[in-house]
Amino acid sequence: MNxxxxxxxxxxxxxxxxxxxxxxxxxxxxYVKSIEGQASSEEIKYADNQLKxxxxxxGLGILTVLPxxxxxxxxxxxxxxxxxxxxxxxxxKKL
Numbered sequence: 001m002n003x004x005x006x007x008x009x010x011x012x013x014x015x016x017x018x019x020x021x022x023x024x025x026x027x028x029x030x031y032v033k034s035i036e037g038q039a040s041s042e043e044i045k046y047a048d049n050q051l052k053x054x055x056x057x058x059g060l061g062i063l064t065v066l067p068x069x070x071x072x073x074x075x076x077x078x079x080x081x082x083x084x085x086x087x088x089x090x091x092x093k094k095l
Contacts, residue, residue: 024048056089 030047033039039047063073080087 015042027051053085053089056087059087060092 027047027050030039030043034044034047060073063076066072070085077087
């Protein structure tokens with residue numbers, strides 16, 4: 001992957017963080033505190049969990065734009081379950 005593509009992806013990720021909910025703002029604040037050496041391990045765990053949820057949302061979003069997504073999404077979810085990988089975001093599980 002070239003540097004321009006990587007920079008685009010990082011900028012898109014940054015934009016999605018800034019547009020998201022209060023939880024994401026809190027996550028970013030915790031990471032800043034962590035860089036400064038002021039975050040507790042519980043705060044870092046919270047921020048890491050929130051980041052995992054964001055990546056799950058992005059992954060699910062990418063799957064929906066693929067051709068034949070009604071076929072590929074159930075297949076990918078099934079294979080992920082077979083390998084013990086959780087790819088379903090928490091908000092979807094609560095539905």
